[in-house]
């Protein structure tokens with residue numbers, strides 16, 4: 001059996017998401033930005049994304065490939081780097097998530113290839 005046939009694809013994505021959640025030590029990516037707390041967020045960020053929303057999309061089978069999952073990860077990070085100025089904690093956490101999450105995704109992509 002390969003992972004693809006034995007294990008539903010969404011179980012694989014869920015394990016990748018868990019690894020990204022571990023990297024979010026400041027827990028700033030774990031749920032949607034509260035636009036009541038950050039009133040101008042919607043003026044700058046047109047397509048918000050966060051890890052909880054990605055989990056719900058996995059459950060709804062909305063990802064048909066690792067690339068689609070990766071696109072939402074990259075959207076989440078680019079929103080963070082676009083909205084927050086460079087000297088902020090949020091921006092620095094965005095850089096860290098881009099780098100550490102990128103490594104998680106590269107390994108996941110390699111794992112999928114090996115299993116084919």
Ligand SMILES: CCOC(=O)c1ccc2c(c1)NC(=O)[C@@H](C)N2
Nearest residue numbers: 028029033037038080083084090
């Ligand atoms: C309770 C106030 O919460 C926030 O101000 C806040 C909380 C979470 C945030 C965020 C802001 N900004 C962001 O760019 C994304 C990454 N996360």
